[in-house]
Amino acid sequence: MSNLHIIAVPFPAQGHVLPLMELSQCLANHGFKVTFVNTEFNHKRIVNALADETHVGDRIHLVSLPDGLEPGEDRNDLGLLCEGMQRVMPGKLEELIEKINEEESDKVACVLADESSGWALDVAAKMKIRRVAFWPASAAALALSFNIPKLIHEGIIDDDDGTPLKSQEIELAKNLPKMKTADLLWTCFHTLATQKIIFQLLVRNSKYAKAADWLVCNSAYDLEPAAFTLAPEILPIGPLLASSRLENSKGNFWPQDSTCLEWLDQQKPSSVIYVAFGSFTVFDQTQFQELALALELSGRPFLWVVRPDTTDGTCDPYPEGYQERVGSRGLVVGWAPQQKVLSHPSIACFVSHCGWNSTLEGLSSGLPFLCWPYFADQLLNESYICDIWKVGLRFDKNESGIITEGEIKTKVEQLLGDENCKARASKLKEVAMNNIKEGGQSYKTFKNFLEWMKS
Template identity: 55%
Template sequence: MGNPHVLAIPYPYQGHVLPLMQLSLKLIDHGVKITFVNTEFIHNRIMNAFSEENNVKELINLVSIPDGMEPWEDRNDIGKLSESILRVMPGELEQLVKDINQKDVNEITCIIADESLGWALEVAERLKIKRAAFWPASAAVMALKFSIPKLIQDGVVDNNDGTILRNEMYTLTEKMPVMNPKQFVWTCLGDSNTTKIMFKLIKHTNITVKLVDWIICNTSYELEPAALGLFPDILPIGPLLSGDRLGSSGYFWPSDVSCLAWLDQQPVQSVIYVAFGSFTIFDEKQFQELALGLESLNRPFLWVIRSDTIDKKPDMLLEKMKARIGQRGCIVSWAPQQAVLNHPAVACFLSHCGWNSTMEGVSNGVPFLCWPYFGDQFINQTYICDIWKVGLALDKDESGIITRGEIKNKAEKLLNDKNFKQRALIHQEMVITGAQESGCSNKNLSNFIQWIK
């Protein structure tokens, strides 16, 4: 009997791939062999984004299977992508496992699948391989998914398509985020057809998750005691932070590390770090308001603008702005976020509130300005602003725009009130405690590794 051999398969989005990659690197430290399965599309992006010195490729067996879509099709259409995955990937995964087990002396002994990929857990069950579900987002969102029968019973959502029947604020238990049903994870992903597809898939994963021995979640007990108390089967093992070692393992874009040298030139706690994850898209007007808002603050800022952040390239706007601000602003296409948030020059994080970004901000004691875009980001904003009280929300005006004035006012309010930073440092301390040897996350992770072995 050789080393345990784990096959890890994430949902093919940046926020899902990163934490599962970090977990895989932790398992490798304990002598576990890892085969990491991405879709071909994502696999190619990750391979192209690896830096020269990154040795993840030597540590992890990175393989890929097709997602059933043509290369040019839009994978940001989450409904279409999910249907295509379901049609093609179960058979591909099963074949992959059989091929590996024929050739490799170390057969696959365990499959860790993203909880959203319930079919992968069914494949593991068919092949009689032990299995665990990995949830990369907050326990609150998982609790919401698990509570769908209750939402149906309470007449909040329709049993057939997940549409909202009672549009009033909803909370699962007292100390959990209060949610707007319009911002449930399946209702804010696109049109009504997407809502229907995603709701059906989520209901299915509520059945497939019963096939697992472990549900592990990238969170910490200290941050989400109420959600974890509601569903004690969800075991926190987080935060799983990118860049704890090996830099950018699993990023879809190459990181521009030149921004770290620029940060070194800035005063302590002076910089506003602006990054909206891998998904957020702006129209021209909103992009312009953001640019002018940052400029009006008269503070140094580091702004990540992905190549696909905006429909039309705002080159003229940015050129003029750069001419006016000079060295006060630094703009990159992708940043080594963990290293940035850990830098003493950073004062606050203007964020889309994706869960990885939320965990990285909290773990580094950085206060937030919140600008959620879709999915679970609204619930994460509620945690940041209302429960942990480590940030402020940016509000849209009547035409749906976050104005330059709003950005300036909220940033100044956040940075002039020392309580936000103090609470951020308290939460940082809580998270670090949970990850230490005697902490809850660390104990769960150790037990999980023992189970794998």
């Protein structure tokens, strides 16, 4: 029997690659063959982190395509990256599919693409191949994109670049996070030129996603029922977690430092503050030091993920004598096996940038949050955590825009002293995990999806 062959195309950011890889692993476990297509730049990072493997298991093959940028160009500049990809990647993907169809007995049956890589869905449509759009973030964030025409029609945003024309709070539906017009997904970029590129891309991608055969989302109906009611075309299949299948997350851009798990084994239950800000957040020296001092002053054990590029790297970012004073009470690692860390019994709370993967992973471990969003949908997720689910607290910035050591220390104490918040977090874990158990909504949707794929 031939294997059904799927091409999976993530958007080239860590928070997009990981959940699509988890979905690919689920599909591989059901007998599908997956060719996973990263940009050349990310392919190198992932293969290095996997210790030079180009296969994940025996059914997922990692391949790469150029992203249209020169070696030295800044791939954190999303406007530049999206334009480069749009220019080069559609033609290269088409060539890859033709090559697979010529050389292999298992022809490409389906393109499974991140909604933010809508160009790949367009290629599949032109080649008359079945297409599935995958949304790795909250259903609320995608429903917001789908509502852009309505926001333009109501005169709330500009139709060319999405700039807010009114300063107000938007509530798309009851029980959805309220959003300030200044904090919309596309308004957080440093230049108007980048904002315009991203905004127009969102509009275009919404059309591609709605035209796909399936639109699946890494969320659960019971976590955000109002969003799924507002946009019923979005189908929940989450939370997609490697840990729920007892596997390691694959597709990390940096090698995971697993020594922190042994360190956690030596800490008391529910004692450790876990601090991690995902793959994009950058701190200036002042803010970094305030956080470092707050962790020191908390008197609690802490595990802190500091990527090599977390600060600008011009000087040692830590306060003088910091490591000596903190000693073995604090552990700093470059990148952590986050799902295993969060589900470890010694973790007390999660200081997070509120990326959707981190949000789901924290919820699925029943942890309360301290929210420190950086950009894009992270502000929306903060609102879910603090206002809708009530399982976390926000930080307040001072007049210079800094979250001070005193503010951090106060909120840590407030959160860890709040038994109701911990009880709600524990309840939400049940809600999230019940969706992927047999009989749960995500489980049923995924089963129907598999049957459609095999038909």
